[in-house]
Amino acid sequence: MAADYVSPFDERVRAAEPLAPRPASLRGRHAVLLDIRKNRGAEFLDRVETLLQAAGASTARVTKEIFSKPAALGLIEEIAGGAGLVVEALAD
Amino acid sequence: MLGATLAVPPATAPLRKPGCAAKAAIDPELAAAMSGQGGGDEPEEMFERGWTDGLPVIPPTAERVEAMLGGRDGGEPLGLVPPAMGEATLERVAACAVLAGCRPAYFPVVAAAARAVLDPAFNLHGQAVTTQPAGQLVVVNGPVREAIGLNSGMGALGPGFRANLTIGRAVRLMVTLTGGAMPGAMDRATLGHMGKLGFCIAEDEENSPWEPLHVERGFEPGQSVVTVIGSDAPLSISDHRSRTPEDLAYVLAWAAASAWSTHWWPLAEPSVFVICPEHAQMFRGAGWTKHRLRQFMFEAVRKPARQLRRGETTPAVHAAAPDTLVPKWASPEAIVLLVAGGEAGRYSAVLGPCTGMGSRIVSREVT
């Protein structure tokens, strides 16, 4: 007979949410590159930006306030307002 | 707060099933094995459920948790605990306190510490998942120390005292279990340190020549307060020979020169010095205020930039002229001074910071 325990876990089941719908290609889309500000990240994103542009996307660069916190919701809203796509990097 | 925007569906009725934040679904084999268990081995059951930090825990039965809550509303939400964003209700915090081995009398301190680490300014999220070693140091000030038997004397940074050990542990269990920051899984600390089992210390206000930490931070002396700081393991500072406050202050300060990193100067984040009573007595006898000591230490630890240009160092060091003196700390406020320890022996200690987190020191009154 199992004892009546109080779990330290929040065991509520979260129904899996779907991803945003995807475009068929990057051509004509606006990609925001979100830099989490770890060392070498900006340089890495420079190259990714070039590749995104070669694939036909327009690009913009945004920097997170600090890598170890989730981005401020204001920043998320600002990005979401203008972006078609986001690439966030570089976590190492 | 970030977590408030996550749309969490209404809670399902609590299920008596093995819980583990790392599992997305019930393990049917484990569930079958557990339901077949009659009056089995409770300590082992806790290990099987993953409700531990690697050491045995006290099973959080409904009776024990109710006793821990002491009539408080267990449904009160304190916030979402990163990185799993599990909700820390007061009842869940009480469950962690029971698991840790706390007595109900300790719970107000545990609750205050839980509120403090969940303050967004503390950035628990960064600390919980980082490769850095830091854990959450809990410093207790005020009358509650004596009321519940918190040790601030001999062995202040070590084991032996139930209140210190279990309060620190309860906070870490909330982070590790409710928050899912299990070492080796979402807690990526490369080495970590034993303070991540729990690190609650009390300041020896009675033997200190200075105002205690909570008074420095704006509280009344008679208030009981917990202060949380992201900190790594203590580095021992031996000084049995200094005969002047200047010499002692110099030794204490320079012991911290390699805190965090030997050349990553200056540091904005706090270095926490725990000064033993014999060392504190030297400053008391010479009439040094805390401010004077802090200022002396801040000014004492400097090196020419060219000496710091080796290995891991900062852009500031690279940008400075070679003979410019670069300080260890960005400001005197990065030097936190506490008094604790046995009355005999000249060993103080310094705890290095958690860096790059934007983490602020947070205090909460014990209510």
Add this chain to the structure above:
Amino acid sequence: MCDLVHLERRGIPAVGIATAPFADEAVQQARLLGMPGCRMAYIPHPVQLLSSDELAGRADAVFPDVLAALTEPG
């Protein structure tokens, strides 16, 4: 991971790029945040001491995964 989940919720296809040791943590966290399908692309660890050419090479090598994450249906 939190950022990616927030963006996806707002209808923005997103992908995070990390070094390989982050993979199990990212998968766990995505699941715990309620969006297990959240997408990541991985490059080999470590990166800090790579030359500029080597770092650019990592970006080139991972770009097909980035493209797939942003364009393949869920």
